[in-house]
Amino acid sequence: MIALASAPPSSTPSPVATTLPTLADLLDVELRALSADLPPALWERVLVGPIRDLLARPAKQFRAQLLAAGWALAGGGRSGPPDALVAAIEVLHAGSLVIDDIEDQAEERRGDVALHRRYGLPVALNAGNWMYFWAFSLVERAPADDATRRELQRAMLRGILDCHAGQALDVGQDVTQIERAQLRTVVARSTSLKSGSLTRLATELGAIAAGASADRLAAIAEFGAALGLGLQMLDDVGSITSEQRIGKCREDLLQLRPTWPWVWASESADDASWHRIVRWARQVAARHEDPLPLARTLGLHAQRVGRADVTRQLDRALAIARDICATTNPEAYAAVEREVRRLEVSYG
Numbered sequence: 001m002i003a004l005a006s007a008p009p010s011s012t013p014s015p016v017a018t019t020l021p022t023l024a025d026l027l028d029v030e031l032r033a034l035s036a037d038l039p040p041a042l043w044e045r046v047l048v049g050p051i052r053d054l055l056a057r058p059a060k061q062f063r064a065q066l067l068a069a070g071w072a073l074a075g076g077g078r079s080g081p082p083d084a085l086v087a088a089i090e091v092l093h094a095g096s097l098v099i100d101d102i103e104d105q106a107e108e109r110r111g112d113v114a115l116h117r118r119y120g121l122p123v124a125l126n127a128g129n130w131m132y133f134w135a136f137s138l139v140e141r142a143p144a145d146d147a148t149r150r151e152l153q154r155a156m157l158r159g160i161l162d163c164h165a166g167q168a169l170d171v172g173q174d175v176t177q178i179e180r181a182q183l184r185t186v187v188a189r190s191t192s193l194k195s196g197s198l199t200r201l202a203t204e205l206g207a208i209a210a211g212a213s214a215d216r217l218a219a220i221a222e223f224g225a226a227l228g229l230g231l232q233m234l235d236d237v238g239s240i241t242s243e244q245r246i247g248k249c250r251e252d253l254l255q256l257r258p259t260w261p262w263v264w265a266s267e268s269a270d271d272a273s274w275h276r277i278v279r280w281a282r283q284v285a286a287r288h289e290d291p292l293p294l295a296r297t298l299g300l301h302a303q304r305v306g307r308a309d310v311t312r313q314l315d316r317a318l319a320i321a322r323d324i325c326a327t328t329n330p331e332a333y334a335a336v337e338r339e340v341r342r343l344e345v346s347y348g
């Protein structure tokens with residue numbers, strides 16, 4: 001299994017071992033190819049350096065773990081999935097973070113300055129897009145027959161298209177303009193496309209590489225999608241209820257993005273309280289006021305109903321995994337359950 005630039009922030013041992021090469025090594029291969037007729041320092045400045053910066057920062061790496069989970073659930077061997085696929089899903093995710101930060105006008109990413117703030121928007125935008133295509137290139141290097149490689153590439157393409165559709169729902173709407181009764185549907189669809197598609201893709205890549213049957217592949221993909229939805233809900237809870245992470249929701253509130261705390265407030269607040277929150281949010285956004293008092297109000301609703309919602313969704317995902325292999329491969333299911341619970345702690 002490929003080792004990323006740094007270990008996950010959680011001290012809990014991951015169920016999936018990691019070995020060399022690193023993403024930095026793979027990036028150096030690209031640098032050597034680019035430097036055939038131009039000096040490496042030039043490429044470091046305009047492309048490779050910003051990417052190296054991002055990949056060197058601490059990351060949860062759970063998409064790599066989910067790819068390994070898809071491999072295990074499909075009955076793959078103990079050697080684990082191909083390194084190239086693990087690298088591809090992490091690179092794809094990293095590229096999406098760069099683009100997401102630009103769209104959110106974010107200040108930070110992975111404990112440091114966001115790439116577009118440090119290197120400028122044009123360089124960061126190009127680097128994020130380059131990582132999308134680098135991910136496809138890495139998939140091409142995976143040891144697989146032509147039919148399997150085509151299936152892997154199709155899954156990649158569908159996953160990226162879905163992620164961008166979900167992002168459109170996220171960045172293109174004012175949450176205060178969405179009908180209260182439609183909020184859950186809109187946010188669930190956006191989350192399923194934007195976050196669920198990437199976790200689904202991670203499990204699909206592992207299952208495809210392991211030679212999963214069509215039925216098992218569909219079930220594994222369903223598990224990945226359900227887990228991705230649950231983890232986004234969990235992230236939204238943590239970012240608005242934890243004092244250590246409450247700043248994370250600042251951008252979403254100032255830009256009136258439709259997120260899960262809005263769903264939970266819409267379902268638990270009385271009419272008067274709901275209309276007051278909506279008016280307050282519009283004022284905060286229009287005047288660019290400090291959104292943290294609003295965040296704490298939404299956080300009360302998230303604590304009241306959000307935590308239970310998250311638990312139900314994560315349990316649903318685990319039930320799918322259990323149905324896939326609890327009797328035929330209980331070891332694989334146990335590893336998946338441990339990983340989900342690890343993520344639950346690290347996000348919450």
